[in-house]
Amino acid sequence: MLASRQIASIAHRLFNYGTPVFMLHRITPHGQPAEGKTDPDHLRNCLQYLHKNHHTCISLEQLISSLHDNKPLPAKTVCFTMDDGYIDQAQIAAPVFLEYNCPVTLFVITDMLDHIAWPWDAKVSWIIETSQQSSLESSAVIKQLGINNGKIANKRKLRRSIQNAIKTLDVKVIPDILQQLADSAGVTIPDTPPPDYQPMSWNDARQLEKQGVCFAPHSVSHNIMSRLDQESMEWEINQAWQLICNELKNPLKVFCYPTGRPADFGRREIEALKKSGYLGAVSVTPEFVKNNKQSHNYIFSLPRLALPGNMTDFIQCCSWVEGIRATRSNR
Numbered sequence: 001m002l003a004s005r006q007i008a009s010i011a012h013r014l015f016n017y018g019t020p021v022f023m024l025h026r027i028t029p030h031g032q033p034a035e036g037k038t039d040p041d042h043l044r045n046c047l048q049y050l051h052k053n054h055h056t057c058i059s060l061e062q063l064i065s066s067l068h069d070n071k072p073l074p075a076k077t078v079c080f081t082m083d084d085g086y087i088d089q090a091q092i093a094a095p096v097f098l099e100y101n102c103p104v105t106l107f108v109i110t111d112m113l114d115h116i117a118w119p120w121d122a123k124v125s126w127i128i129e130t131s132q133q134s135s136l137e138s139s140a141v142i143k144q145l146g147i148n149n150g151k152i153a154n155k156r157k158l159r160r161s162i163q164n165a166i167k168t169l170d171v172k173v174i175p176d177i178l179q180q181l182a183d184s185a186g187v188t189i190p191d192t193p194p195p196d197y198q199p200m201s202w203n204d205a206r207q208l209e210k211q212g213v214c215f216a217p218h219s220v221s222h223n224i225m226s227r228l229d230q231e232s233m234e235w236e237i238n239q240a241w242q243l244i245c246n247e248l249k250n251p252l253k254v255f256c257y258p259t260g261r262p263a264d265f266g267r268r269e270i271e272a273l274k275k276s277g278y279l280g281a282v283s284v285t286p287e288f289v290k291n292n293k294q295s296h297n298y299i300f301s302l303p304r305l306a307l308p309g310n311m312t313d314f315i316q317c318c319s320w321v322e323g324i325r326a327t328r329s330n331r
């Protein structure tokens with residue numbers, strides 16, 4: 001029943017639940033499960049399911065153009081995006097999307113592909129993963145960040161607490177905070193990204209673009225937009241686009257806000273993007289994209305869903321049953 005196109009179409013018209021835009025981050029090599037990373041076989045199973053059950057994968061460009069034109073999106077459509085520009089996304093994930101002829105938009109941090117810097121939040125992850133210490137509790141910086149539990153037993157939890165605390169700071173103090181964190185963790189942050197944080201190259205991007213992968217800007221530095229002064233914020237938006245245009249033939253002028261939570265951007269960023277001629281922007285608000293005469297600002301804060309880690313949840317996200325449930329819970 002879930003796969004019935006007719007029922008889906010009726011439900012879609014009745015409830016207008018919208019299209020899921022999925023986002024992926026890191027992909028692990030096959031058979032090497034890692035926390036927070038997608039296994040390529042799981043991605044393949046998801047795309048296989050969509051193909052078998054006659055779902056249509058549309059590009060983000062198509063989705064945004066339909067929203068601008070106020071055209072209804074057909075039922076059973078899904079859309080895929082990837083954030084950041086790590087090498088595993090080029091080498092492992094992109095070929096899976098190409099294998100299934102499924103459009104995907106890859107948002108890249110230009111500083112990372114330009115080998116200028118690796119992102120501050122990746123450095124936090126690396127410090128926590130690499131530290132041989134059991135706790136950072138006694139360090140002044142942990143107290144300064146307002147973190148109560150500095151034990152490294154739950155690396156994921158500590159990493160998130162530190163990253164969330166840093167997101168509230170003025171970006172100018174972040175290098176010093178990272179240095180203090182590294183000192184207290186007994187590690188030295190390498191200038192160039194360690195093996196697990198290697199970016200894809202612009203050449204990788206050009207090869208993938210030729211094969212149909214779409215690229216779009218995810219800022220220059222991955223700094224939180226709402227924490228930047230007006231000039232730096234506008235610079236990130238314009239420079240990221242300029243740099244990507246210098247390297248690629250046909251990038252998509254849609255912005256992906258670094259970390260993308262509601263607190264990370266606002267009206268100021270939306271106005272700056274519009275002024276710079278962007279077509280839209282994506283966030284990480286976990287909802288379906290709807291096309292019922294949305295306000296223009298909606299296209300500059302499009303919601304996305306993290307790709308579910310298991311098939312049951314994925315199927316529910318792609319089916320009208322889950323869509324209706326989501327619509328009702330939002331009322």
Ligand SMILES: [Zn+2]
Pocket residue numbers: 083084218222258259
């Ligand atoms: Zn990102």
